[in-house]
Amino acid sequence: MSGMTLILFAIALSALSGLLPWLLPLPERARQVSTTVLLSAGSLLGLAGIAFSLGETTNTYVSLPWFLPSGAFLADLDGLSAAFLAPVFAIGALGSVYGLGYWKASAHPGNWRRLGLSWGILVAAMALVLVARDAVLFLVAWELMALASWLAATVESDNPEVRRAGWVYLVATHVGTLFLFAMFAFWRSATGSFTLEAAPGLGAAAAGTLFALSLVGFGMKAGLVPLHFWLPGAHANAPSHVSALMSGVMIKLGIYGIFRMSSLLPRPELWYGWTLLGFGALSALAGISWSIAGRDLKRVLAYSSVENMGIIAMGGGLALLGRASGRVDLTLLGMGGALLHVWNHGLFKSLLFLDAGAVIHASGTRNIDRMGALARTMPVSALLFGLGCVAISALPPLNGFVGEWLMYLGFWRSVQGGVVALPAVGAGAAVLAIVGAIALAGFVRVFGTVFLGTARTEPVEGIDRKDPCATMLLPMIALAAACLAIGLLPAPFVGLAGAAAAAWAAMPSEAGSLSALAPTLPLTLAAVVLLALALAIGLLLWRRVGRARLGEARRSAGRRGEARRSAGRRGASVPGGPAAAVPTWDCGYAAPTARMQYTASSFAEFPARSLSVLLHFRREARLPKGALPGPSSFSREAPDPVLDLALRPLFAFASRQLGRAKILQQGQTQMYLAYVLAVTVVLLVWGAGIP
Amino acid sequence: MTDFLNAIIVIVMILNLFALGTSRIASVIRIVAVQGALLGVVPLLLHWGGGGAPSAAVLLAAGAAIALKGLAIPAIMRRSLRSAAIKREVEPLVGFLPSVLLGAAGTALALVFSGRMGMAASQPGTLIVPASMATVLVGFIILTTRWKAISQVIGYLVLENGIYLFGMLLVEAIPFVVEMGALLDLFVGVFVISIITNHINEAFSSMDTRDLVTLKE
Numbered sequence: 008m009s010g011m012t013l014i015l016f017a018i019a020l021s022a023l024s025g026l027l028p029w030l031l032p033l034p035e036r037a038r039q040v041s042t043t044v045l046l047s048a049g050s051l052l053g054l055a056g057i058a059f060s061l062g063e064t065t066n067t068y069v070s071l072p073w074f075l076p077s078g079a080f081l082a083d084l085d086g087l088s089a090a091f092l093a094p095v096f097a098i099g100a101l102g103s104v105y106g107l108g109y110w111k112a113s114a115h116p117g118n119w120r121r122l123g124l125s126w127g128i129l130v131a132a133m134a135l136v137l138v139a140r141d142a143v144l145f146l147v148a149w150e151l152m153a154l155a156s157w158l159a160a161t162v163e164s165d166n167p168e169v170r171r172a173g174w175v176y177l178v179a180t181h182v183g184t185l186f187l188f189a190m191f192a193f194w195r196s197a198t199g200s201f202t203l204e205a206a207p208g209l210g211a212a213a214a215g216t217l218f219a220l221s222l223v224g225f226g227m228k229a230g231l232v233p234l235h236f237w238l239p240g241a242h243a244n245a246p247s248h249v250s251a252l253m254s255g256v257m258i259k260l261g262i263y264g265i266f267r268m269s270s271l272l273p274r275p276e277l278w279y280g281w282t283l284l285g286f287g288a289l290s291a292l293a294g295i296s297w298s299i300a301g302r303d304l305k306r307v308l309a310y311s312s313v314e315n316m317g318i319i320a321m322g323g324g325l326a327l328l329g330r331a332s333g334r335v336d337l338t339l340l341g342m343g344g345a346l347l348h349v350w351n352h353g354l355f356k357s358l359l360f361l362d363a364g365a366v367i368h369a370s371g372t373r374n375i376d377r378m379g380a381l382a383r384t385m386p387v388s389a390l391l392f393g394l395g396c397v398a399i400s401a402l403p404p405l406n407g408f409v410g411e412w413l414m415y416l417g418f419w420r421s422v423q424g425g426v427v428a429l430p431a432v433g434a435g436a437a438v439l440a441i442v443g444a445i446a447l448a449g450f451v452r453v454f455g456t457v458f459l460g461t462a463r464t465e466p467v468e469g470i471d472r473k474d475p476c477a478t479m480l481l482p483m484i485a486l487a488a489a490c491l492a493i494g495l496l497p498a499p500f501v502g503l504a505g506a507a508a509a510a511w512a513a514m515p516s517e518a519g520s521l522s523a524l525a526p527t528l529p530l531t532l533a534a535v536v537l538l539a540l541a542l543a544i545g546l547l548l549w550r551r552v553g554r555a556r557l558g559e560a561r562r563s564a565g566r567r568g569e570a571r572r573s574a575g576r577r578g579a580s581v582p583g584g585p586a587a588a589v590p591t592w593d594c595g596y597a598a599p600t601a602r603m604q605y606t607a608s609s610f611a612e613f614p615a616r617s618l619s620v621l622l623h624f625r626r627e628a629r630l631p632k633g634a635l636p637g638p639s640s641f642s643r644e645a646p647d648p649v650l651d652l653a654l655r656p657l658f659a660f661a662s663r664q665l666g667r668a669k670i671l672q673q674g675q676t677q678m679y680l681a682y683v684l685a686v687t688v689v690l691l692v693w694g695a696g697i698p
Numbered sequence: 699m700t701d702f703l704n705a706i707i708v709i710v711m712i713l714n715l716f717a718l719g720t721s722r723i724a725s726v727i728r729i730v731a732v733q734g735a736l737l738g739v740v741p742l743l744l745h746w747g748g749g750g751a752p753s754a755a756v757l758l759a760a761g762a763a764i765a766l767k768g769l770a771i772p773a774i775m776r777r778s779l780r781s782a783a784i785k786r787e788v789e790p791l792v793g794f795l796p797s798v799l800l801g802a803a804g805t806a807l808a809l810v811f812s813g814r815m816g817m818a819a820s821q822p823g824t825l826i827v828p829a830s831m832a833t834v835l836v837g838f839i840i841l842t843t844r845w846k847a848i849s850q851v852i853g854y855l856v857l858e859n860g861i862y863l864f865g866m867l868l869v870e871a872i873p874f875v876v877e878m879g880a881l882l883d884l885f886v887g888v889f890v891i892s893i894i895t896n897h898i899n900e901a902f903s904s905m906d907t908r909d910l911v912t913l914k915e
Contacts, residue, residue, distance in 0.1 A: 674911040675907070675908060676841075676850065676907055677843070677907070678842075680842045680853075681838075681842040684835075684842060687834075691811055692811075695811045695814040
């Protein structure tokens with residue numbers, strides 16, 4: 008049995024995972040569990056299929072009977088498909104397990120079935136998109152993916168905000184699909200068939216048109232600025248594990264589309280690479296700037312996805328430039344880095360979204376400025392979130408660094424020359440560095456506000472601010488472990504990414520290898536040293552804190568003894584127990600409150616103001632004035648520049664203008680018939696050539 | 699044969715004007731029934747005119763048209779009229795005499811236009827094109843100026859008669875199945891509308907289609 012067959016079975020099993028449990032008379036919870044078990048089994052099957060196919064040398068092409076008059080069921084698996092397929096199955100299964108605890112059937116009686124069903128179909132459709140080698144099949148799977156993700160993201164459809172975000176997503180994804188229709192129709196007319204196989208005979212103009220169409224159509228799904236506008240709303244309003252799947256996996260399929268299309272076209276021209284690199288750099292800079300100004304935890308993460316998609320696109324742009332100029336090293340480093348970052352971002356962004364789900368559940372709000380001190384009651388979540396933050400800020404020893412390191416190497420090499428020197432590309436390294444620095448500031452801000460300090464609000468009644476149950480924690484731990492593993496031992500992953508990059512560029516294996524270009528041994532060594540250092544510092548702190556606590560307990564025990572003695576004299580009792588918790592020393596201010604802490608907004612004030620080129624703020628302030636100031640307030644919103652400042656006003660304007668046409672809608676049949684009559688008469692007069 | 703055909707077509711056009719000028723709905727139904735039956739004869743005449751006897755299919759189609767338009771549909775409509783207990787179209791948008799004048803003007807214009815349309819050539823010497831245009835126009839006038847739901851049905855029937863007449867230009871080209879399909883459509887349409895008019899009558903306690911404005915968005 009070939010790997011491809013296994014993957015096709017995995018797709019079928021995933022698609023049916025939400026339905027099969029209904030064949031048996033089971034209680035609700037058992038149905039939910041068996042849905043997850045089926046999906047996980049399917050995903051394991053799929054991962055096994057990928058693993059098998061790695062060793063296969065024979066042709067994996069599969070052709071099945073197809074029900075539509077045009078197109079065909081052609082499926083294949085190459086390095087590029089496999090690279091994107093692995094996260095689909097891995098995060099699909101982990102997210103489903105997380106959902107067992109996060110979206111319990113008993114807590115969501117109205118919509119857990121819809122979520123289970125659409126989740127399975129979403130995983131299956133994404134896998135099908137990746138193996139499809141026929142334009143019609145691809146589009147069917149693509150549309151299925153869009154609809155399933157829309158159904159999953161809008162499960163809480165009784166909430167108007169969710170409906171609004173879902174509507175924006177639905178419109179945006181279909182506009183993107185429209186461009187894909189145009190692209191594949193053009194492909195059909197240019198190549199003569201719907202089959203997606205390399206077309207070396209295409210003319211330069213046709214290839215350029217196809218690439219531009221793919222950039223718009225797939226860029227909409229990938230969330231490249233300025234086509235990202237649907238992304239923050241949809242991610243923020245979806246259940247957290249759906250956000251994880253969408254952000255960690257689904258939007259990558261947009262990037263896959265761009266990569267796939269560019270691999271089918273004949274040798275790319277330089278402008279392809281420049282365009283992709285430019286959009287990538289814009290997305291990375293704008294995404295992280297919007298992320299740092301946000302207060303909604305999930306919007307912050309969603310904008311950071313825009314940034315990361317930008318980074319991946321930059322890698323792709325570098326690789327395209329490399330192919331266009333015949334530079335093997337740039338091709339391998341750019342595409343290898345991009346693919347590694349696809350995996351890495353899939354892992355740590357899913358981890359962060361899943362953790363954010365637990366955090367939001369515990370604090371009852373998505374507003375970072377209302378959280379705080381969660382590390383005390385949710386230590387495991389805090390540790391995992393911290394790991395995710397380190398990874399997403401591209402710091403060693405975690406995985407985020409590895410992918411970006413490959414890209415850095417590529418950008419530096421592009422300056423060094425060789426066959427063709429591309430000095431301007433070196434600016435990409437600067438963009439990466441700036442983005443990395445802002446990301447670090449942004450995630451320090453998030454982690455600090457959410458987990459440290461003192462709580463800014465009282466706990467919601469009936470909800471413990473504790474670490475979530477094991478079904479939610481285990482997927483997060485697995486993701487964090489994977490992040491750490493890639494960070495510590497990048498060699499096999501770099502090798503796989505290099506093989507996939509070579510497959511993308513249709514490059515013979517003797518042309519060069521990524522592992523040779525980017526030796527990973529220093530990375531491992533540095534990661535081990537850093538990890539040891541971090542562990543040592545942690546241990547030291549732990550002991551210090553422990554000793555300080557011990558001393559404090561002794562001292563307070565002494566004080567309590569005294570108090571008890573004095574209280575005994577007065578005949579009163581003093582409650583026992585450990586040392587009382589007191590707030591951090593605040594320079595002697597008499598009445599400190601939790602609201603006096605730095606908030607996420609105040610932390611972001613400086614970086615956000617210096618990035619105001621890319622940001623637009625709506626601020627309302629009543630600042631304190633005079634010697635005895637009255638009540639004062641300050642609020643600042645950072646609306647999405649594309650959606651809130653361009654598209655919404657544009658559509659509102661169009662709606663107002665078109666509203667004038669409503670006087671034509673009288674509601675009377677006679678009137679409508681009169682319109683028909685008028686048009687008929689006009690056509691008759693015109694046809695008779697009277698005037 | 700052409701003279702005989704033109705005579706029938708002229709009667710059809712005159713019936714149009716009668717339909718516009720009559721307020722008693724029962725009479726209008728009768729007028730439209732006669733018009734439909736007369737039109738059913740037209741394809742037979744055209745076939746005889748082209749030489750050769752009409753085939754069984756043509757005979758069947760003509761018979762079905764006469765039976766449906768002349769008998770079945772008027773019967774359904776009279777039933778619907780009885781159950782709705784109305785007799786006259788009162789207060790139409792355009793009065794009866796003005797609408798007759800409007801219809802006459804439309805017929806005159808149709809005669810003027812048809813000469814310049816360059817398609818009367820397939821049945822030279824007949825009035826088929828102007829008559830069909832005039833009948834369609836009259837159908838529209840009834841549809842747009844009358845309020846009662848049953849008058850709307852009559853308007854559609856007149857409109858359909860005009861289209862049917864236009865189809866005579868292609869009498870050799872239209873397959874039997876298409877013709878029967880069109881007839882079936884018409885029959886089902888009238889059948890359904892008659893049922894709906896009764897429901898409108900019950901729901902709004904009148905058959906005035908102006909009340910349907912409340913269903914507007």
